[in-house]
Amino acid sequence: MTIARHTDVREPANGDHPRCRLRDILDRVGDKWSVLVMDLLGGGPKRYSELQRAIEGISQRMLTLTLRSLERDGLVERTVTPTSPPRVDYALTPVGRTLSAQVAGLITWAEQHREYVAAARLRYDAP
Structure with missing residues (x-):
């Protein structure tokens, strides 16, 4: 007798799958350094x-790698002013500004709930 088994194992997602492309973007904009730079x-x-x-x-x-990645993704623009020494400024692109508003909300949430999360970690880690 054969028993059918249910499994949650899924086949690996194709790199062209919409979820993979979404995860790639979320990995970039969701890492701690990118969030802080965007803010x-x-x-x-x-x-x-x-x-x-x-x-x-x-x-x-x-910081250099983070800025380059954000620039590559079109979220940050780098402007070099030819002075001696050269002046380099970084600014958000129009699309970067739309994300910045969301990042600001995340930063605000983290600031408001930092103590709660710290206390929860202590409770969880207690013997």
């Missing part, structure tokens, strides 16, 4: 050094 740029253009000072714990390499 800061929501207040207007910033120089690289301003961003680095404002984001505690980010390395120069990670």
